[in-house]
Amino acid sequence: MSSNTILRGILFGALAGAAWGLVFLAPELTREFSPWQLSAGRYLAYGAFAALLIAPRLRSVASRLGAPEWWALVWLSLLGNVIYYVFLSSAVQLGGMAMTSLVIGFLPVAVTIIGSRGHGAVPIRKLAPSLALGLAGIACVAWQSLSAGRSAADSSQQIIGFFCALGALVSWTTYAVGNSRWLARLHDISAHDWSLLTGLVTGLLSVFVALPAFTLLLEPHSHAEWGRFFAVSAGVAIVASLFGNACWNKASRLLPLTMIGQMILFETLFALLYGFLWERRLPTLLETAAMVLVTASVLLCVSAHRVVDEGGGH
Known part of the structure; x- marks a missing residue:
């Protein structure tokens, strides 16, 4: 793995994080709508x-996919998009942002640990300093949330919310590992086309979320609220889903699984930045420490891979 490949992979990982971080603004901009409706709107x-972009070459691309690839697209779309977002939204509603961010914050660690078991991966002991800094950064974010004075849910709701957050953690970890491995196998399909196919399948699956979300859960809204909802849904779909997922798939092809796990930290970093801009304030001491620790974690991870590469390990 050359330094140029690593740098390109990090760039695409950072771009994906920048795009995905915008997802956290969507609920703030459309507070009148439920997470189910936001999820359905985004993925529809x-x-x-995705269908419009891939339509001209859909027949050609589809002819290169067999039943295993289509089934992979179905379960990856379910785990990485629909199920993950439902779990995440439920966890936030029932258990609060502090608890959810603490659990979901282990995503980079979970993906990296699983990736370290792969053939030719950097040993986990060499990644320990990077993981420790990443956990320290996550702890700063969680502590900041816990000290924000948010009202607590009752015990039963918190327990259910905690398990929903665990479900989201397992769901996205499985997606990240599975998606990276499928991209490594697909030599005739570009990362961009794989992302568009994932979007196409996700859109079809989200119909099953949209039916109850816009019938049973629908409440009266003004024309201005509906206009904002459609604008936010379209914006998040284009920037976060289309652009962000395409960048993530590109990064997944350029970087090993142990390193792609660290790239997820960019989402947290950019989500914090967008939050500061939205609230028109500067970061607190804990938030500043978290950003420094996250950045140091990624740089240490890069260093660990370069050392192995220069030593001729793989």
């Missing part, structure tokens, strides 16, 4: 845009 729009 994602599916529609």
Whole structure:
């Protein structure tokens, strides 16, 4: 693995994090709508845009996929998009942002630990300093959330919310590992086309979320609220889902699984930055420490891979 490949992979990972971080603004901009409706709106729009972009070559691309690839697209779309977002939204509603961010914050660690078991991967002991700094950064974010004075849910709701957050953690970890491995096998399909196919399948699956979300859960809204909802759904679909997922798939092909796990930290970093801009304030001491620790974690991870590469390990 050359230094140029690593740098390109980090760039695409950072771009994906920058795009995904915008997802956290969507609920703030559309507070009148439920997470189920936001999820359905986002992924219906994602599916529609993906279908338009891949339509001219869909027949050619589809002819290169067999039943295993289509089934992989179904379960990856379910785990990485639909199920993950439902679990995440439920965890936030029932257990609060502090608990959810603490659990979901282990995503980079979970992906990296699983990736360290792969053939030719950097040993986990060499990644220990990077993981320790990443955990320290996550702890700073969680502590900041816990000290924000948010009202606590009752015990039963917190327990259910905690398990929903665990479900989201397992769901996205499985997706990240599975998606990276499928991209490594697909030599005739570009990362961009794989992302568009994932969007197409996600859009079809989100119909099953949209039916109850816009019938049983629908409440009266003004024309201005509906306009904002459609604008946010389309914006998130284009920037976060289409652009962000395409960048992530590109990074997944350029970087080993142990390193791609660290790239997820960019989402937290950019989500914090967008939050500061939205609230028109500077970061606190803990938030500043978290950003420094996250950045140091990624740089140490890069260093660990370069050392192995220069030593001729793999």
